[in-house]
Amino acid sequence: METVSPLPGELARKNLSVALHRISLTGQNKIADEIGVSAPTVSRFCGEGDLERACKVLAAAGVKCVPIEYQCFPRDTVAALMHLARERMDGLKTVEQLTWE
Numbered sequence: 001m002e003t004v005s006p007l008p009g010e011l012a013r014k015n016l017s018v019a020l021h022r023i024s025l026t027g028q029n030k031i032a033d034e035i036g037v038s039a040p041t042v043s044r045f046c047g048e049g050d051l052e053r054a055c056k057v058l059a060a061a062g063v064k065c066v067p068i069e070y071q072c073f074p075r076d077t078v079a080a081l082m083h084l085a086r087e088r089m090d091g092l093k094t095v096e097q098l099t100w101e
Helices: 009-026 026-037 039-047 050-060 075-090
Strands: none
Touching: 009 026, 009 039, 026 039, 039 050, 050 075
């Protein structure tokens, strides 16, 4: 089953939501220290539309923002693994069939 990619506007909103959430969790002061600017600079970037515009540019380029701890895998690889797992699991009737002897 193939899903339709979100429209750039929808993707931009999702990117912005993820970015704002992570900025909130991390804190503007820590981010400012990390990139060598003042906290008010980060605040202005987030509040004056620059972050929103950046998210629109990324969405238009086909970039999806996700938290760093997420891992991405090719859809066809995951589909193949799921097929193999389902095929094996469908053949099992008892837990004992998983025992290696």
